[in-house]
Amino acid sequence: MTKFPHSARLMQRGTAFLGCETAILCGAMSWVSERHLVSAISNAGGFGVIACGAMTPELLDAEIAATRALTGKPFGVNLITMHPLLFDLIAVCGRHGVGHVVLAGGIPPKGSVEAIAAIGAKVICFAPTLALAKKLLRSGADALVIEGMEAGGHIGPVATSVLAQEILPELAEEHLVFVAGGIGKGQAMASYLEMGAAGVQLGTRFACATESIAHPEFKKAFFRASARDAVASVQVDPRLPVIPVRALKNKGTEEFTAKQIEVAARLDRGEVGMEEAQLQIEQYWAGALRRAVIDGDVEGGSLMAGQSVGMVKAEEPVADIIAQLMAECEEALERR
Numbered sequence: 001m002t003k004f005p006h007s008a009r010l011m012q013r014g015t016a017f018l019g020c021e022t023a024i025l026c027g028a029m030s031w032v033s034e035r036h037l038v039s040a041i042s043n044a045g046g047f048g049v050i051a052c053g054a055m056t057p058e059l060l061d062a063e064i065a066a067t068r069a070l071t072g073k074p075f076g077v078n079l080i081t082m083h084p085l086l087f088d089l090i091a092v093c094g095r096h097g098v099g100h101v102v103l104a105g106g107i108p109p110k111g112s113v114e115a116i117a118a119i120g121a122k123v124i125c126f127a128p129t130l131a132l133a134k135k136l137l138r139s140g141a142d143a144l145v146i147e148g149m150e151a152g153g154h155i156g157p158v159a160t161s162v163l164a165q166e167i168l169p170e171l172a173e174e175h176l177v178f179v180a181g182g183i184g185k186g187q188a189m190a191s192y193l194e195m196g197a198a199g200v201q202l203g204t205r206f207a208c209a210t211e212s213i214a215h216p217e218f219k220k221a222f223f224r225a226s227a228r229d230a231v232a233s234v235q236v237d238p239r240l241p242v243i244p245v246r247a248l249k250n251k252g253t254e255e256f257t258a259k260q261i262e263v264a265a266r267l268d269r270g271e272v273g274m275e276e277a278q279l280q281i282e283q284y285w286a287g288a289l290r291r292a293v294i295d296g297d298v299e300g301g302s303l304m305a306g307q308s309v310g311m312v313k314a315e316e317p318v319a320d321i322i323a324q325l326m327a328e329c330e331e332a333l334e335r336r
């Protein structure tokens, strides 16, 4: 994008790696990041990523084919590491010649990074700490995303600004690191790019784009919300490690607390093991998110959203959001 020379220069490594015009990834969002939003992002010069979530290989196959029909530009696929058919899903990506696979939800299981390399795709991993970032790069990750706790969805405990300071100065010169979590405006993109990031990943800002299939009620809840409404879930039982989720406060948030108490009691009574207990919690989230995104149940469903939700004011086409982010980023860099 020659219209934005300063940004283009700082994004150059990221755009070369992703094969798109701007190093802005739209992070995969379960139920939201399907063919329409993903193709719109890629068509607008960003990098769309399909959220595979709990899809079967057959469903993923159909989703990739449908996305391809809507865009000739590159896009990626986000796979959850604990999916029981992870290797089959990687094979599906291989059959479609998907260029980039993002592994989310924990440390990649043995052989998965190699399997993705073997289908000729680039591997992008989430790095929660500097030590793990180094380990993932040694194990073959081609690029990293560092995501702070301001983000929507499942989150780690550390803020984006702190992760960026810990990881970018150490790794960003030699490796590709994308920064995610809490980015709502181009000014923030500019500062992470200046710190060495190859690009950025946003979710919340794109969730309510015109092309997003999210229910109108889901979108309205985002437009009304401010940063302080996007709260992290609390863990109620120290024995039941639950990955916190950031979502808009509603009845569903309270129900989740009750769900944890119920699952912890079943764990106590020996009715379920730890793994099954954690799986039940994860399934609860997936179902609740579907109810909010697809059915528009904004009371009982999960309105996963990051703190940047306060900067989402109205439904806008993806191309306008990207153009605005780029203009803000360029203006900030120009002023330096």
Ligand SMILES: Cc1cc2nc3c(=O)[nH]c(=O)nc-3n(C[C@H](O)[C@H](O)[C@H](O)COP(=O)(O)O)c2cc1C
Pocket: 026, 027, 028, 029, 030, 032, 051, 053, 078, 104, 105, 147, 150, 151, 152, 153, 154, 180, 181, 182, 183, 201, 202, 203, 204, 205, 207, 303, 304, 305, 306, 307, 308
């Ligand atoms: C509604 C919603 C659903 C999400 N689902 C997923 C997911 O299925 N897999 C994943 O890796 N990240 C998921 N995320 C995280 C995003 O991919 C992205 O990294 C995050 O939204 C970036 O931070 P931001 O929300 O502050 O922009 C989700 C985020 C939101 C808001």
